Amino acid sequence: MKNFELLTRYLKQNKLLYLTAIVLIILSNVDQSLLPQVLGNVTDGLKEGTLGREGIIQQSLILLAIAVSYGILFGLGQFTIMRLGRRFEFLTRGRIFAQFSRLSEDFFSKQGTGKLLSYVMNDVTSVREAISFGVTQTTNAVFMVISCVAMMLITGIPVILILVSVCPLILIPFLVIYFGPRIRERSMHVQEDLATMTESADEQIGGIRVTKTFAMEATAQKRFDETVDGVRSAQLRLVRMSSLFQAILPFLGALSLVVSLLVGGYMTIQHHLTLGSFVALTFYLRMLTGPLQQIGNVINMMQRSGASLERVNRLLAEVPSVRDHDAAIELNSIGDIEISHLSFSYPGTSEKALQDISFTIRKGHTIGLIGRTGSGKSTLAKLLLRVYEPPAGSIRVSGEDVTEVSLETLRRKIGYVPQDGFMFSTDIADNIAFSDRSANMEQVQRAADQALLLESVNTFKEGFQTKLGERGLTLSGGQRQRASLARGLMKRPELLILDDSMSAVDTLTESGILSNLVKERQGKTTLIIAHRISSVQHANEIIVLDEGRIVQRGSHEELMARRDGLYASMYRIQQEGLQHA
Numbered sequence: 001m002k003n004f005e006l007l008t009r010y011l012k013q014n015k016l017l018y019l020t021a022i023v024l025i026i027l028s029n030v031d032q033s034l035l036p037q038v039l040g041n042v043t044d045g046l047k048e049g050t051l052g053r054e055g056i057i058q059q060s061l062i063l064l065a066i067a068v069s070y071g072i073l074f075g076l077g078q079f080t081i082m083r084l085g086r087r088f089e090f091l092t093r094g095r096i097f098a099q100f101s102r103l104s105e106d107f108f109s110k111q112g113t114g115k116l117l118s119y120v121m122n123d124v125t126s127v128r129e130a131i132s133f134g135v136t137q138t139t140n141a142v143f144m145v146i147s148c149v150a151m152m153l154i155t156g157i158p159v160i161l162i163l164v165s166v167c168p169l170i171l172i173p174f175l176v177i178y179f180g181p182r183i184r185e186r187s188m189h190v191q192e193d194l195a196t197m198t199e200s201a202d203e204q205i206g207g208i209r210v211t212k213t214f215a216m217e218a219t220a221q222k223r224f225d226e227t228v229d230g231v232r233s234a235q236l237r238l239v240r241m242s243s244l245f246q247a248i249l250p251f252l253g254a255l256s257l258v259v260s261l262l263v264g265g266y267m268t269i270q271h272h273l274t275l276g277s278f279v280a281l282t283f284y285l286r287m288l289t290g291p292l293q294q295i296g297n298v299i300n301m302m303q304r305s306g307a308s309l310e311r312v313n314r315l316l317a318e319v320p321s322v323r324d325h326d327a328a329i330e331l332n333s334i335g336d337i338e339i340s341h342l343s344f345s346y347p348g349t350s351e352k353a354l355q356d357i358s359f360t361i362r363k364g365h366t367i368g369l370i371g372r373t374g375s376g377k378s379t380l381a382k383l384l385l386r387v388y389e390p391p392a393g394s395i396r397v398s399g400e401d402v403t404e405v406s407l408e409t410l411r412r413k414i415g416y417v418p419q420d421g422f423m424f425s426t427d428i429a430d431n432i433a434f435s436d437r438s439a440n441m442e443q444v445q446r447a448a449d450q451a452l453l454l455e456s457v458n459t460f461k462e463g464f465q466t467k468l469g470e471r472g473l474t475l476s477g478g479q480r481q482r483a484s485l486a487r488g489l490m491k492r493p494e495l496l497i498l499d500d501s502m503s504a505v506d507t508l509t510e511s512g513i514l515s516n517l518v519k520e521r522q523g524k525t526t527l528i529i530a531h532r533i534s535s536v537q538h539a540n541e542i543i544v545l546d547e548g549r550i551v552q553r554g555s556h557e558e559l560m561a562r563r564d565g566l567y568a569s570m571y572r573i574q575q576e577g578l579q580h581a
């Protein structure tokens, strides 16, 4: 029952509205079931000659009143239920997004964008359909059947005739038991294949520039076609099964009509049934085939949405691997940061990304972190930010174990500038002022100036109001890095972490940014992660990482003095590179 929690809670919260809507639909069914009765009376009246001109007009008006009241009752009921369905969709999408915001990076690294989007799009829509169309159609179908059978009994149609006519319909539950789980399983396959296709499209579109420059369009097309083909065959398997199911249902309806014609027709000839009652019976049976098909549709829909509901519930029940403890400490300020014997492996891997790291970042100091690619530099930054949870006690900020500190107070005090500065599709000013919604243009300009972005922005026609992304301008790699750096500086954080955030700017621009940085970060803690020695040589202390371990530490001069050390050899290689450039 836990799987239905999301739904049952919503249904309980809105039970009054649902009840009202269901009552309206039931009344509309009762109303409509009067129709064959009126037609039966008219048939008998016409046959016996008791129905005059006035009688015909009266009966026509009764039919009209039935039609109008049915429209009003059913329309209102359906509208209420659809509205509730849309509200559920809106609330659930909000909950899913809030859950995405809560979940940690390891969750996202396991799931592609396509899968995540399909929670918000396909799954929520599928559940919404079940609680809107599903509820209306189930109520409609069930009560139409009940009202029709009751009316048949009231109008004096013999019980035996009703029983034999309705007999073929009794097969329906058995059909449902057979087809239900099969449709469900195939439907889950379709959902999964759709998610894979969306992911593939997302990846191929994202990488279209790489594909084109490598002239690999055919390979990209083949990869995408394979996922489309997967969806097509999964959908065909589903369609085959559900079509067979939906074909048998109306057949049973028609069979019941054949039986009624044989038995009812005979009874009418034998005068055990009036012609009017026979006409009414055939109308009632026709009226029953619609609801029966609806039952089929609802079952299909329920199978689909059952799978979706399960996925959404599983997502909402997912516990973030990094979260605040019950008595999380509010961090007032970032003092010294002590890292002691820190070793770390990414979840699901056995290799150590960091091994026995110990050093202290003194408040107000600038620390350089340098090392070859894959040496663990970004991992260290992510652990400081608790993007991944470090082992308890291995990182202390102002004396507090970082794992005991509230995530919000920790992250609010840190400015993290990653290598690939992601830009939102708003304007440049909005991107720079991301952490401070009340910032004025002067502050934005100042941050842009410090990141040496101002000149580039001034060349854009709309300056800081230039829209970025999808329908806007695309910044160059270096401009994006500088915009991202301006965003970090704008925050004026107590700890600024630059994670290889100047790799795409030339050395001349880099040196300009660094001298601005030295002025701006006076007395504030800064951690500069880089490959280039030029980025870290001014730091108070430089830590050299290799294969997850600290291999050297000291000031630039101290490290240069060790000519056989990794630092000095990196320096020589970089100098040679510059001379050849």
Ligand SMILES: Nc1ncnc2c1ncn2[C@@H]1O[C@H](COP(=O)(O)OP(=O)(O)OP(=O)(O)O)[C@@H](O)[C@H]1O
Pocket (backbone or CB within 6 Å): 109, 346, 347, 349, 353, 371, 372, 373, 374, 375, 376, 377, 378, 379, 380, 500
């Ligand atoms: N999410 C992850 N899951 C598993 N392993 C990871 C993950 N992120 C990084 N690693 C591994 O951890 C090690 C250290 O990676 P890290 O990104 O910290 O290196 P880096 O020094 O910052 O490299 P670069 O200079 O190329 O950015 C690498 O072996 C990398 O493959």
